[in-house]
Amino acid sequence: xxxxxxxxxxxxxxxxxxxRAITLVESGRSDHREQASxxxxxxxxxxxxxxxxxLSGTPGVGKSTFIESFGMFLIAQGxxxxxxxxDPSSARSGGSIxxxxxxxxxxxxxxxxxxxxxxxxxxxGGVARRSREGVALCEAAxxxxxxxxxxxxxxxxxxVAEMSDLFLLLLAxxxxxxxxxxxRGIMEMADLILVNKADGALKPVATRTCADYAGALRLLRxxxxxxxxxxxxxxVSAIEEQGLSDAWDEMQTxxxxxxxxxxxxxxxADQAQYWFDQExxxxxxxxxxxxxxxxxxxxxxxxxxxxxxxxxAAAQVMLAELGAS
Amino acid sequence: xxxxxxxxxxxxxxxxxxxRAITLVESGRSDHREQASxxxxxxxxxxxxxxxxxLSGTPGVGKSTFIESFGMFLIAQGxxxxxxxxDPSSARSGGSIxxxxxxxxxxxxxxxxxxxxxxxxxxxGGVARRSREGVALCEAAxxxxxxxxxxxxxxxxxxVAEMSDLFLLLLAxxxxxxxxxxxRGIMEMADLILVNKADGALKPVATRTCADYAGALRLLRxxxxxxxxxxxxxxVSAIEEQGLSDAWDEMQTxxxxxxxxxxxxxxxADQAQYWFDQExxxxxxxxxxxxxxxxxxxxxxxxxxxxxxxxxAAAQVMLAELGAS
Ligand SMILES: Nc1nc2c(ncn2[C@@H]2O[C@H](COP(=O)(O)OP(=O)(O)O)[C@@H](O)[C@H]2O)c(=O)[nH]1
Ligand SMILES: Nc1nc2c(ncn2[C@@H]2O[C@H](COP(=O)(O)OP(=O)(O)O)[C@@H](O)[C@H]2O)c(=O)[nH]1
Ligand SMILES: [Mg+2]
Ligand SMILES: [Mg+2]
Numbered sequence: 001x002x003x004x005x006x007x008x009x010x011x012x013x014x015x016x017x018x019x020r021a022i023t024l025v026e027s028g029r030s031d032h033r034e035q036a037s038x039x040x041x042x043x044x045x046x047x048x049x050x051x052x053x054x055l056s057g058t059p060g061v062g063k064s065t066f067i068e069s070f071g072m073f074l075i076a077q078g079x080x081x082x083x084x085x086x087d088p089s090s091a092r093s094g095g096s097i098x099x100x101x102x103x104x105x106x107x108x109x110x111x112x113x114x115x116x117x118x119x120x121x122x123x124x125g126g127v128a129r130r131s132r133e134g135v136a137l138c139e140a141a142x143x144x145x146x147x148x149x150x151x152x153x154x155x156x157x158x159x160v161a162e163m164s165d166l167f168l169l170l171l172a173x174x175x176x177x178x179x180x181x182x183x184r185g186i187m188e189m190a191d192l193i194l195v196n197k198a199d200g201a202l203k204p205v206a207t208r209t210c211a212d213y214a215g216a217l218r219l220l221r222x223x224x225x226x227x228x229x230x231x232x233x234x235x236v237s238a239i240e241e242q243g244l245s246d247a248w249d250e251m252q253t254x255x256x257x258x259x260x261x262x263x264x265x266x267x268x269a270d271q272a273q274y275w276f277d278q279e280x281x282x283x284x285x286x287x288x289x290x291x292x293x294x295x296x297x298x299x300x301x302x303x304x305x306x307x308x309x310x311x312x313a314a315a316q317v318m319l320a321e322l323g324a325s
Numbered sequence: 326x327x328x329x330x331x332x333x334x335x336x337x338x339x340x341x342x343x344x345r346a347i348t349l350v351e352s353g354r355s356d357h358r359e360q361a362s363x364x365x366x367x368x369x370x371x372x373x374x375x376x377x378x379x380l381s382g383t384p385g386v387g388k389s390t391f392i393e394s395f396g397m398f399l400i401a402q403g404x405x406x407x408x409x410x411x412d413p414s415s416a417r418s419g420g421s422i423x424x425x426x427x428x429x430x431x432x433x434x435x436x437x438x439x440x441x442x443x444x445x446x447x448x449x450g451g452v453a454r455r456s457r458e459g460v461a462l463c464e465a466a467x468x469x470x471x472x473x474x475x476x477x478x479x480x481x482x483x484x485v486a487e488m489s490d491l492f493l494l495l496l497a498x499x500x501x502x503x504x505x506x507x508x509r510g511i512m513e514m515a516d517l518i519l520v521n522k523a524d525g526a527l528k529p530v531a532t533r534t535c536a537d538y539a540g541a542l543r544l545l546r547x548x549x550x551x552x553x554x555x556x557x558x559x560x561v562s563a564i565e566e567q568g569l570s571d572a573w574d575e576m577q578t579x580x581x582x583x584x585x586x587x588x589x590x591x592x593x594a595d596q597a598q599y600w601f602d603q604e605x606x607x608x609x610x611x612x613x614x615x616x617x618x619x620x621x622x623x624x625x626x627x628x629x630x631x632x633x634x635x636x637x638a639a640a641q642v643m644l645a646e647l648g649a650s
Contacts, residue, residue, distance in 0.1 A: 216541055305598050
């Protein structure tokens with residue numbers, strides 16, 4: 001593969017070249033990895049940036065429907081939109097959260113849109129790097145907005161928030177005892193909470209849910225990267241395409257403020273350092289990532305849970321077996 | 326040191342032996358470490374358990390005052406109470422959050438109480454292990470309740486929550502814009518929120534703060550280890566010794582329920598596995614814990630932040646230098 005040629009094509013916005021490049025960065029082969037590194041290093045010199053919007057929410061909340069509506073809205077504003085997914089479960093299920101292209105029928109047919117499902121990988125660390133590289137490729141290809149979708153499972157929200165300029169949390173209307181649990185830290189990561197399905201019979205419930213979350217947001221510590229009054233909770237209806245323009249206005253207000261106050265660049269720099277640190281740590285911890293070691297860890301953990309060995313004593317045994325004590 | 330003799334004395338509730346044993350587990354000398362391991366292994370066979378209560382809150386919220394009042398209350402119920410601290414900053418400040426024994430004058434003089442400040446250590450991992458071992462020693466010495474105090478800094482709340490059967494969050498009354506920010510995940514860890522200083526002119530504010538947090542708690546996902554209606558937010562006054570009995574009732578209701586439903590044992594088993602896992606990981610990451618490596622990491626991180634190197638490329642450099650690539 002001619003990397004210079006591929007690079008040039010991507011910079012020219014060639015969709016097939018972009019798709020090929022994403023396949024390249026997703027490959028585990030070491031020669032592909034080297035080519036991918038060279039390609040990314042070359043593209044990085046052009047310093048093109050998109051607005052990276054992370055989007056999280058439980059299954060059924062309306063992520064796909066929202067991406068379809070919001071994506072079409074952005075395209076109508078003259079913007080080019082890429083959609084990627086970070087799906088920690090795709091390795092196991094073999095499927096993908098962006099498999100339901102049925103909900104993105106219109107967007108799929110748009111020339112100004114590019115949709116790519118999650119890479120399947122055995123661990124989130126691998127998915128994270130490939131997704132970050134996918135985002136970088138879409139930026140180089142000249143997309144204005146990159147939407148990065150994830151379902152709220154384990155650490156995947158953190159992974160997506162750490163590669164996004166804006167992180168949106170989609171919630172469904174829920175009343176009284178059904179109030180959905182907010183996962184640890186997720187509210188603190190959100191730049192905007194969108195209560196979806198604010199339409200028809202659900203509208204009153206959505207209104208109350210939105211007020212509840214607005215209240216909960218006020219209880220959070222004010223973050224330096226937010227102007228007064230942010231983060232906000234708002235209502236949208238992905239199906240009826242309501243509230244999309246207001247939500248976009250808020251996103252633009254927030255990003256303009258952050259750009260003017262240095263927080264945009266700071267966040268990107270912090271994220272780059274975060275990923276550097278993560279990659280070093282993950283490589284050092286990779287010793288634990290073989291099925292033999294996982295099995296032995298589970299055995300020792302069972303002893304520890306049964307009170308037969310102290311955590312420290314079991315750790316000494318494991319480290320000795322790893323040749324790391 | 327005769328470990329068998331020390332062990333026997335601790336089991337007999339000898340306070341000086343307990344203090345010596347804590348000094349032993351806090352030592353970094355390898356022969357001391359071996360003795361400590363032998364001692365802990367011996368004591369573990371007796372399987373004595375105390376109720377471990379973790380307690381967190383920002384400076385000035387009234388932790389020391391609460392421990393004094395609540396400790397005296399427990400002693401009046403005929404219970405023996407040990408107080409330990411986990412203080413991530415003690416290494417730097419040289420001081421200790423339990424240094425202010427002036428606020429624990431009465432408790433300090435009680436024979437049924439044992440108070441021990443935080444071990445000073447250079448990193449939280451070290452503090453965590455020594456604190457866990459201190460808790461185990463107090464349990465072996467026959468204390469009924471072990472209070473583990475921490476100030477809410479960085480990861481110290483997680484450390485304390487992961488060694489506690491009950492985790493209490495102490496908050497101060499705060500109104501309107503002064504509402505204190507709840508740190509990431511902290512609310513999800515709390516088994517009971519206590520709004521302190523619910524006395525005098527602060528009472529109405531405390532009432533509102535308590536209602537706000539009760540509302541915020543209802544927004545959290547229900548945890549399997551809680552009966553219906555938990556976790557709760559309550560008001561106390563450490564100074565006027567109000568609400569202590571109600572708070573203790575709630576703690577007892579919660580622990581009884583958990584004991585009956587298997588969650589008490591499950592939590593202890595989960596915590597033991599957590600610490601096993603943490604010790605293995607921390608040992609593998611110890612390569613990064615020298616000043617030379619920290620300096621080099623900072624250099625590379627600066628390049629990454631400046632956009633001169635990608636996170637992955639910089640990580641490769643670091644790993645090669647560590648001989649781990
Ligand atoms: N009433 C209503 N239903 C919606 C809305 N958005 C999505 N849905 C429905 O919610 C269900 C799940 O939507 P989907 O986009 O697949 O959710 P995802 O799992 O988060 O991607 C589908 O039946 C959608 O038609 C909305 O704005 N209003
Ligand atoms: N009004 C009132 N003041 C309290 C109460 N508890 C503690 N304080 C005061 O709050 C200040 C800090 O208390 P302290 O126990 O040292 O807080 P710590 O830093 O969390 O250990 C002191 O001036 C205490 O007298 C209370 O219940 N009511
Ligand atoms: Mg979907
Ligand atoms: Mg204090």
